[in-house]
Amino acid sequence: MPDHIADRSGLRGDCARCFGLCCVALPFAASADFAVDKPAGQPCGNLRGDHRCGIHTDLRRQGFTGCTVYDCFGAGQKVSRITFGGQDWRGGPKEHARLMFDVFPVVRQLHELLWYLTEALSLPAARPVHAELRAALEKTERLTGRTPGELAALDVAAHRQEVNVLLLRTSELVRAGVRGKKKDRRGADLMGARLKGADLRGACLRGAYLIAADLAGADLRDADMIGADLRDADLTDADLTGAFFLTQPQLDAARGSAGTRLPESVTRPVHWAARL
Structure with a gap:
């Protein structure tokens, strides 16, 4: 498989290149995973001005286990640096921040699909559907490059369903080789x-x-x-x-x-x- 397909380095979160989007855009509820409640769009109390977590090395002990098991699959840096061209959500108009927070979970889902599709293409048993998988990968990549408005309006659930059909077929092919x-x-x-x-x-x-x-x-x-x-x-x-x-x-x-x-x-x- 070509190196550009096998490489998933861009599908891993890089907090240093993100505006702390998962710490702001996403909601969480007080539970075994989070110590407090936080609504969507409100910055976590532990988020610093430089977009870094103030308790990053102590998250588990302080009751934020949920943060330690979360990965945006690279969507954070994609939205921060490419989709919005490096324009921060702080200090700008509320509409800009709201749109960024709406776009982030959409791109996160698309990047997760890219992760699965890339892995599917690395599986020899899935060769009968490699052409379809590659086409789905390219389509998903194109979707991640749309404008903020287009991404916010995207029917990501419908696209997930399309990709899921291929992933199910991949699963059947791989598991068929097990006695x-x-x-x-x-x-x-x-x-x-x-x-x-x-x-x-x-x-x-x-x-x-x-x-x-x-x-x-x-x-x-x-x-x-x-x-x-x-x-x-x-x-x-x-x-x-x-x-x-x-x-x-x-x-x-x-x-x-x-x-x-x-x-x-x-x-x-x-x-x-x-x-x-």
């Missing part, structure tokens, strides 16, 4: 499930609720992980080799160990070291 009967747990409620050592190789876990599930030692090789909720799931010594459509935010929300085997597309979360 034996593959478990279909798409959208399943597996909260707190006891799946220690479970054979989930080649399983479809799309959108499954695996919150606080015990997946210690589970075989998750070649499993479709798109949208699976892994908050507080125990992945100690689990094998996720070849698991696809797994994102860093999903992994950051889980618990794991030095023995957890991961695909090359993600990195071992720093906070897992505390459990070693």
Whole structure:
């Protein structure tokens, strides 16, 4: 696959090049993930004047775990530096700030799709749909380059549905290469499930609720992980080799160990070291 397709460096958040958009545009509610309530469009109380977080190194201890497992997939710097040409939301007209806050979540969704499409194109088993995937990737890239007004009006849900058809086909092709009967747990409620050592190789876990599930030692090789909720799931010594459509935010929300085997597309979360 060409290097420009395989490269996903631009699909990772770069806070140094962003105007702290996730800390302003998005709402959050007081919960186990956030210490306080904050409405959309209002800056977080921890956001400094230079758009940096004042408690970045202490977020978990101060009750902002939700911030540590969030990734904009590079949408923050795209909106800040390209879509709005480096024009800050501070000090300008309210209409400018409001439009920027409306555009940010749209571009974030588009960048997430770019992440999945890029990964799909790296999977040899998906070769029968590579041409369609490449066309979808190029279309999605073009959409991210639209004007602020066009992006705010974009029916991103319809585009996601178009792309999802291809991602589903990709999943079927990849998992078809796994021997034996593959478990279909798409959208399943597996909260707190006891799946220690479970054979989930080649399983479809799309959108499954695996919150606080015990997946210690589970075989998750070649499993479709798109949208699976892994908050507080125990992945100690689990094998996720070849698991696809797994994102860093999903992994950051889980618990794991030095023995957890991961695909090359993600990195071992720093906070897992505390459990070693």
